[in-house]
Amino acid sequence: MDALIESQILALWEAGRDSHPIDRGLRALAVAMPGEAPRDIASRPVGWRTLALLRLRSATFGRRLAACADCPACGSAMAFDVDIAALLETLSAPPEDASARPVFDAHGAAWRLPSSHDQARAAHAADSGEALTLLLRACRLGVPDDALLPRGAALEEIEMRMEALDPAANIELSLRCADCAHEWLVALDADACLWDDISATALGLMLDVHRLARAYGWTETQVLALGPGRRAAYLDLADRETIS
Numbered sequence: 001m002d003a004l005i006e007s008q009i010l011a012l013w014e015a016g017r018d019s020h021p022i023d024r025g026l027r028a029l030a031v032a033m034p035g036e037a038p039r040d041i042a043s044r045p046v047g048w049r050t051l052a053l054l055r056l057r058s059a060t061f062g063r064r065l066a067a068c069a070d071c072p073a074c075g076s077a078m079a080f081d082v083d084i085a086a087l088l089e090t091l092s093a094p095p096e097d098a099s100a101r102p103v104f105d106a107h108g109a110a111w112r113l114p115s116s117h118d119q120a121r122a123a124h125a126a127d128s129g130e131a132l133t134l135l136l137r138a139c140r141l142g143v144p145d146d147a148l149l150p151r152g153a154a155l156e157e158i159e160m161r162m163e164a165l166d167p168a169a170n171i172e173l174s175l176r177c178a179d180c181a182h183e184w185l186v187a188l189d190a191d192a193c194l195w196d197d198i199s200a201t202a203l204g205l206m207l208d209v210h211r212l213a214r215a216y217g218w219t220e221t222q223v224l225a226l227g228p229g230r231r232a233a234y235l236d237l238a239d240r241e242t243i244s
């Protein structure tokens with residue numbers, strides 16, 4: 001996976017500001033994988049998107065992800081690091097090829113794995129019940145839409161089988177509080193991880209453009225064409241001039 005370049009990061013930030021996190025993630029993958037149709041990318045299982053986003057995050061912003069979480073027991077803020085490359089080695093994605101993706105039989109129907117497209121549709125549902133109904137109907141094959149949906153133990157079994165076939169769809173990190181030793185799990189949100197870096201980088205780039213445009217009258221294209229090394233040097237020179 002190629003890293004995103006600065007002009008792509010700025011364009012993604014602008015296009016994704018008002019989008020749902022899943023749509024932001026899919027848009028970033030479409031930019032990073034220009035040979036793939038966006039519809040094909042969205043039709044792949046959720047875990048495939050998660051792993052692709054983590055690979056893109058690692059290629060663009062580095063393999064170390066710094067994060068923080070509040071301990072649910074004592075409330076202490078805890079900073080932690082995730083080695084994305086090491087995490088990726090422990091996870092596998094379902095096949096990209098639609099014909100090779102798993103389908104299983106359970107409770108009178110065949111079931112496929114939820115795709116990013118299914119998940120994005122469900123994310124816009126009015127409530128969690130409607131979201132679950134949308135997801136289950138999308139993944140159930142060979143049965144009329146209005147047939148009763150599984151509940152209780154049957155639903156749990158289907159969810160467990162889906163998780164087993166696509167473990168990267170729901171990545172949980174095990175944390176231990178340094179203050180009170182409480183242990184808990186937090187979900188890793190790959191869409192949000194990548195977006196946080198896209199957003200911070202885009203805002204930093206725009207600040208650079210703003211300062212150099214004021215100092216030298218350069219356009220955004222001219223500033224971005226400088227590259228990080230010369231840009232930093234010119235920023236330094238502009239700052240010195242301001243101080244003197």
Ligand SMILES: [Zn+2]
Nearest residue numbers: 071074177180
């Ligand atoms: Zn604690």
